[in-house]
Amino acid sequence: xxxxxDVLKTDQPDCVLEIKDLSIxxxxxxxxxxxxxxxxxxxxxxxTLGLVGETGAGKTTTVLxxxxxxxxxxxxxxxxxxxxxxxxxxxxxxxxxSAMRGKEIAMIFxxxxxxxxxxxxxxxxxxESIMIHENVSKEEAFKMAQKMLETVGISGDRAVEYPxxxxxxxxxxxxxxxxxxxxxxxxxxxxxxxxxxxxxxAQVLKLMKDLKDQFQTSMIMITHDLGIVARTCDEVxxxxxxxxxxxxxxxxxxxxxxxPYTEGLFNSLPNMKDRSSKLKPIKGLISDPTVDYQxxxxxxxxxxxxxxxxxxxxxxxxxxxxxxVMCSAYDDxxxxxxxxxxxx
Amino acid sequence: xxxxxNAAAQPGRKTQGQLIWHQFKKNKGAVIGLIAFxxxxxxxxxxxxxxxxxxxxxxxxxxxxxxxxSAAHIFGTDHLGRDVFxxxxxxxxxxxxxxxxGTGVSVLFGTLIGAVAGYFGGKxxxxxxxxxxxxxxxxxxxxxxxxxxxxxxxxxxxxxxxxISTAPHFARTARASVMTVRGNEYVEAAKAxxxxxxxxxxxxxxxxxxxxxxxxxxxxxxxxxxAAASFSFLGLGVPSPLPEWGAMxxxxxxxxxxxxxxxxxPGLAIMITVLALNLIGDGLRDALDPKLKR
Numbered sequence: 001x002x003x004x005x006d007v008l009k010t011d012q013p014d015c016v017l018e019i020k021d022l023s024i025x026x027x028x029x030x031x032x033x034x035x036x037x038x039x040x041x042x043x044x045x046x047x048t049l050g051l052v053g054e055t056g057a058g059k060t061t062t063v064l065x066x067x068x069x070x071x072x073x074x075x076x077x078x079x080x081x082x083x084x085x086x087x088x089x090x091x092x093x094x095x096x097x098s099a100m101r102g103k104e105i106a107m108i109f110x111x112x113x114x115x116x117x118x119x120x121x122x123x124x125x126x127x128e129s130i131m132i133h134e135n136v137s138k139e140e141a142f143k144m145a146q147k148m149l150e151t152v153g154i155s156g157d158r159a160v161e162y163p164x165x166x167x168x169x170x171x172x173x174x175x176x177x178x179x180x181x182x183x184x185x186x187x188x189x190x191x192x193x194x195x196x197x198x199x200x201x202a203q204v205l206k207l208m209k210d211l212k213d214q215f216q217t218s219m220i221m222i223t224h225d226l227g228i229v230a231r232t233c234d235e236v237x238x239x240x241x242x243x244x245x246x247x248x249x250x251x252x253x254x255x256x257x258x259x260p261y262t263e264g265l266f267n268s269l270p271n272m273k274d275r276s277s278k279l280k281p282i283k284g285l286i287s288d289p290t291v292d293y294q295x296x297x298x299x300x301x302x303x304x305x306x307x308x309x310x311x312x313x314x315x316x317x318x319x320x321x322x323x324x325v326m327c328s329a330y331d332d333x334x335x336x337x338x339x340x341x342x343x344x
Numbered sequence: 345x346x347x348x349x350n351a352a353a354q355p356g357r358k359t360q361g362q363l364i365w366h367q368f369k370k371n372k373g374a375v376i377g378l379i380a381f382x383x384x385x386x387x388x389x390x391x392x393x394x395x396x397x398x399x400x401x402x403x404x405x406x407x408x409x410x411x412x413x414s415a416a417h418i419f420g421t422d423h424l425g426r427d428v429f430x431x432x433x434x435x436x437x438x439x440x441x442x443x444x445x446g447t448g449v450s451v452l453f454g455t456l457i458g459a460v461a462g463y464f465g466g467k468x469x470x471x472x473x474x475x476x477x478x479x480x481x482x483x484x485x486x487x488x489x490x491x492x493x494x495x496x497x498x499x500x501x502x503x504x505x506x507x508i509s510t511a512p513h514f515a516r517t518a519r520a521s522v523m524t525v526r527g528n529e530y531v532e533a534a535k536a537x538x539x540x541x542x543x544x545x546x547x548x549x550x551x552x553x554x555x556x557x558x559x560x561x562x563x564x565x566x567x568x569x570x571a572a573a574s575f576s577f578l579g580l581g582v583p584s585p586l587p588e589w590g591a592m593x594x595x596x597x598x599x600x601x602x603x604x605x606x607x608x609x610p611g612l613a614i615m616i617t618v619l620a621l622n623l624i625g626d627g628l629r630d631a632l633d634p635k636l637k638r
Contacts, residue, residue, distance in 0.1 A: 114530065
């Protein structure tokens, strides 16, 4: 194991986070839910990776496992490795985990209305993180918290106020301040703008992008909004039923779309050029997560599905160093999806 | 940007306490309860200064015995010639002391074990809650009788007996409340920045889980006062000659037909105190309930 770590460190100096063959399931009394089924991911230094997929695809479970925050029980990590800055998260002790959370990886949560403690001032909440990880006094931590608030565009005087005195967009800024308080090198944003209205979304996204550059942070952005992906991400991984079905650079995913599911996602967006055209949603429902798919989980919704799709899990095909697709249809070298490559 | 937000924040600056008070004020019953309660506390404090314990509480003035209420003795005098009014207001100490400390013991033990059970869950929770279930099957009266019988009659033992026997109720409330708060995203967010379980429990979970416990505690004070009076009435509580209200009722039993005021005034004292506390409890419940805001 030790050897393995060294190899990683030397081979990929730019890689801050690596997930290898990670599987997570939830064992409840009435069902076994296969949330994540063997995914591989790499996050390069100072890049933003977009994790895209429908509700229930396993996006949140994946990122929670990076902090070992998957609720256990019922969550069980059944296999795989997670390397954060070269350290295997699965092997960390409680104390080491505590030291890592917030300091190396920090997380911005989906709903700023519920992710702040209503009975603590925002300054104290930012200072809490600083006090855990830095060796500073309470007063110093509070001063640093005020500075952090100013960094996210809120007056430092407001550090003594409670979350209910802030608007939604402001609260999300506070959330960002908490996450960045200890300058983590990996930032996870779990649908950070879903709960905000569109005008605030743009502000928050811009702020995150600016701060990411300022603090030289790498970021995983979970979203189901392809517009946000286009604006913020360098690389994109598309998840479906606990697997990454297509992965590549922003350009590869948007301009050279290969997987039928990714195509479906793009087709369900309104077409700005022809506004009278009908939306083309992906037919059917998201696959049943209690089934342990030993074939392509997307097969029953896929317009290109053939018999082969029902027989085995498609293998990974690489079309460039970065572009990976998991689809059996490409066995036929003539196969191409219907979506033209120019619109997007 | 920051200028704008500052201006917007100015008018509505209210602390949590001010908000609760604002809400509490709207409930007339609760305010009346609070006034009555403060009056009782005030009288109890005044009593400390104007009453001479040795002569007026523990002494005997046989020539004045069993007088009807008059200008000199507005509540009359008892069978040993002691002024009932002074005894009632002096007795408020014992009732309030037992009520609050008994509840305090109860809240402390109950909330602590309930919160631990609710927060950590699993086998620990199962074990604690079954223990609580067993404690709940023992009637309060029986339990307290056993404690007093084993350790002797004293105020401290009475407080412990009442406290321990009502603790299971708080354990249940605390557990349920902590379980709801535990699921909140800010608890997860606290974990995500590396906060340890101990800090999360006391800094993030408990303050948010307290309101049902506070409400239950206010009502429990009233119950404890009644329990204390009952024990004293049975001779298991505050030893004579201390003017605990229940003990006064007990002392007055033989004179019930001829001098009913001997029972009426301590009885009224118990009633008013309990009613006041219950009204306050109701007011607090409404004030602390976020669903009823505005």
